[in-house]
Amino acid sequence: MAQFTLELTAFRRFQELQLDFKPISLILGPNGVGKSTLLEAVHYLSLGRSYRTLHDRELIGWESDTARARLELSELKIERVVSTFGQTFTKQAKHNGGLISALNSIGLFHVVLFSPELVELITGAPRGRRRYLDMILAGTDPTYTASLVGYQHALKQRNALLRALTEPNGRALEPWEILLAQEGRVLLKKRHALIDFLAARLGENYNRVAIDSRRSIILNYQSTISDPDRYEEHLLAARDRDRENRATTLGPHRDDMQFKVDGYEASVATSRGEQRSLLLALKETELEFVESKVRDDQIILLLDDMFSELDRARSEALEKLIPAHPVMITATDAAFISPALAKRAQIFELSFERKPAHVA
Structure with missing residues (x-):
């Protein structure tokens, strides 16, 4: 090492x-x-x-x-x-x-x-889970980072227009919606691939960590965009609502991932010990993902x-x-x-x- x-x-x-x-x-x-x-x-x-x-x-x-x-x-x-x-x-x-x-x-x-504070990934607000996905992918995939920067720029511009416009103005919004859809599709594709990797291994890792119990563990991605291929249509349909809210209400910045244990939401249906086991299993699975992307001698573990x-x-x-x-x-x-x-x-x-x- x-x-x-x-x-x-x-x-x-x-x-x-x-x-x-x-x-x-x-x-x-x-x-x-x-x-x-x-x-x-x-x-x-x-x-x-x-x-x-x-x-x-x-x-x-x-x-x-x-x-x-x-x-x-x-x-x-x-x-x-x-x-x-x-x-x-x-x-x-x-x-x-x-x-x-x-x-x-x-x-x-x-x-x-x-x-230990990362148990908030299970019990806390969606923002922390989105940040977690972004950090894993940004650290292993430069194209994800580039798309995330582009997406955040387009989102900022569209939100500024939504706050400024008193009446719908499709011409002003359209260029930013095209960019949002373009970069958002990249983010969604890569997030879904990451979730698929984690979900396929999380249950096995959990049951190895939690030696005294075997549970059914499900991890899924909850997207506000039901069909990424129709991303622009979703934004168009949401314009009136977004103008009322003065913000873009759908896209990767509003998505979440959900943990279920034996069919129940992990944040409310698990003990503190079970949450620690789930966190440990999640981080082990994250490590497996990082190992699949980069050289072993370029990885440092931080145990705080x-x-x-x-x-x-x-x-x-x-x-x-x-x-x-x-x-x-x-x-x-x-x-x-x-x-x-x-x-x-x-x-x-x-x-x-x-x-x-x-x-x-």
């Missing part, structure tokens, strides 16, 4: 930091000391977005105007810089020393994040305080995923980690008084 180096400058609480990570790295320390920040930086370097905030300005450390993160993995070097000067905010990405566009900077290496939330059986299921890829694991105490895994791990200890210390 590959080793990698992470460098941070004024990135949240880390003013200057360089750490060399071996294939299995365990990061220990109390809550609030910055363990998750290290994982967040790697996630941000991969996908150009944080999993902890929607606002990149929050990445910039106290009394600084620029945050920098840099990672070296095998022959890959990637760097991201976010800066703020007054009301001006800028972002920059570099690949092997050369500037690249935001679009081309996504997915140069790949991360799969495991975090997962073991403290899992019983022994689920912890053992999670540990089985580790040998194939570099992994960063955070925990408040080494007691949450099995002795066998801790013995194989490089250990860093974080505290509020000093820089991270490599202790094993």
